[in-house]
Amino acid sequence: MRLILSIGQRIRRERMYLSWSQQLLAETVGTSTTSINRWENDKTLPHPYYRKQLCVIFGKPIEEIFSPADTGEQTEQRQHQVWNVPYLRNIYFTGREDILHALHNAFLATQTADATRFCALSGLGGIGKTQVAIEYVYRYGHEYNAILWATADTHQELVASFDTCAGLLGLLTKPELSTQTPIQEVLHWLHTNQHWLLIFDGVDNLEMISEFLPRRGEGHILLTTRSQATGSSIKGINVTPMGQAESFLLLLRRAKLISNVTELASISTSMRQDAEMICALFGGLPLALDQAATYIEENQCELRNYYALYQGQRKALLKRRGGANKRGYSRSVATTWTSSFQQIEQSNPIAADLLRLLAFLPPGTISQEVLVAGIVGLDEVLQPIAQNSLILDDAIGELLRYSLVGRYLETKMLTIHPLVQQVIKDRLDEMAQRQWAMRATQIVNHVLSANLILLGGQRK
Structure with a gap:
């Protein structure tokens, strides 16, 4: 007789297969260890959003972990949030509280009815604009009924992103009967709905996204762009280099030399001095700090040894990204x-x-x-x-x-x-x-x- 595992037992089985602790799984998914414990003991079911994240982490189809027979009617009773953010939450995200608060406050500012509020995160490539946007949607995503993500590097990618959004919104059930393109379908949905967030990531040409912008609707639009000129209708928020304390923590946490909850005061003097030398090289640029930390982690390199290596191999190291980041931002500082x-x-x-x-x-x-x-x-x-x-x-x-x-x-x-x-x-x-x-x-x-x-x- 085949043993039928409960949903909680399946979650625990997959976590144990990865040799992950409940804390690591919770940090990666973006929830608490209490929630993981309750899921694994079949006390509650994960929200549909968390189910998707778990299946991505486990590399399993959703039916294999959450079969309809086991989820029962509770699945239909739960409110479904449309979500197509292509990134997991960055468990090493550090600081940027002032920018996140400024962005949230800008979206919450009083606006007229039937008006879409625009904000833009501007700054140098590698300064962390996309990472701030990712953290924003995970931190404030519960305030929206739909979060739609569009990659805006090229027109072709924008079209593909809106095709995906149309499918998630259930607008392509009978495409043969539709007289509108997926772009028009999505724009109509945005016009007639509220409490949504639309993100355009990597906008270098503001004119290129004009056909993808809703002219009305009660929602929020967030751009990430290198351009410092975003126009009069868009609230621009400049993403600047990280401060010294944030740089220290990001470098050491990402290199896994300290835990994500370790504070500066508890770091040894020698480690702080070594980290200070490396951080001084990169001027608070998060991508460079992450790139250095990846090298340190993958090669089990001491901080002062990396500093010495950088003095003679700067050009090569700035081009080198490291395999641990291929699921996220894969380009190096130089590229x-x-x-x-x-x-x-x-x-x-x-x-x-x-x-x-x-x-x-x-x-x-x-x-x-x-x-x-x-x-x-x-x-x-x-x-x-x-x-x-x-x-x-x-x-x-x-x-x-x-x-x-x-x-x-x-x-x-x-x-x-x-x-x-x-x-x-x-x-x-x-x-x-x-x-x-x-x-x-x-x-x-x-x-x-x-x-x-x-x-x-x-x-x-």
Whole structure:
């Protein structure tokens, strides 16, 4: 006689097969160990959302774990939430509380009836925009009846995402009778429903998503984009580099050198010092920290040994992602920015030259006026920038589209992340590096000379 396992026994069997603890399963699914315990002891059934997550983790079809005969009528009685978020919750997600609260408050702000509220997470590639969006939907997902995720890298991916959404919403039951496309079907559903969240992930071209945006409806739309200019109707939230404390915790937690609940105060002084050296290399860029931590975990490498290795193998390490992240963001720091550099080179060569020059100037804030004054004495490569302020604005605007620089209008200062500088340098051959380093040196010398002359005149 075949032994028939209960649903709870099946969940426990699959967890034990993975050699996972209840705590690890709870953290990965995004629930509590109490819930896991109650599921495994058949005291409650997982919500349909958690069933999907469990089946993804176990690599089993839903019928094998949750057969209709066992779930009974309770399944039909539970409220079903439409959900197509393609990522599991990141159990190593650290900090970003201010951004999450700002985003939540922006969506909750008073709005007129039948109005969709738009928000955008903007920032440099690798700064963690998608991870913030993922954490937001897991943290606040209970406030929505439907959460729809659309990959917006290309038009083709957007169409495919809306096809998936149409199927999840039950809009394709009789496609032969429909006179509308899946995109139109989804937009109509958004127009006539409320309490939904639609996410466009990786929007580089705001015009490309216009045909996918509902013109009315009571819901929320969240974009992740590298562009800092998102228009007047979209609330922009800038995702900035992580602070020192957040960087420490992310590095050590992701490298599995401390637990997810360990606080800074309980970390040994030597470990903090070693972590501080590594974090200083990456300027609070989450992707770089995660990339380093992955290497440390996979190779069982000590922190100070990784720091020493980075000094001699920086270029290779910035290109190396590590196999443990293939289910999530698979691109490395170097490859994340490669497409941005290539697009800038094609669309605005002067902007590309300006970016190369900025890569060789001292890191930190750079005065726009000083930069232009120094360019006047250089060769013809960057003269259009010095001679025409419109060309300068266009060049800076092109770099802002990809958040490769920051610009403060009040002080007329430019900023560039030190890792962006490093990756740009690594893309140049030795001769080109010498040429751009010489141009940067000439600018600095020109400014210093001008200041000395001015001071001399004052003394006289």
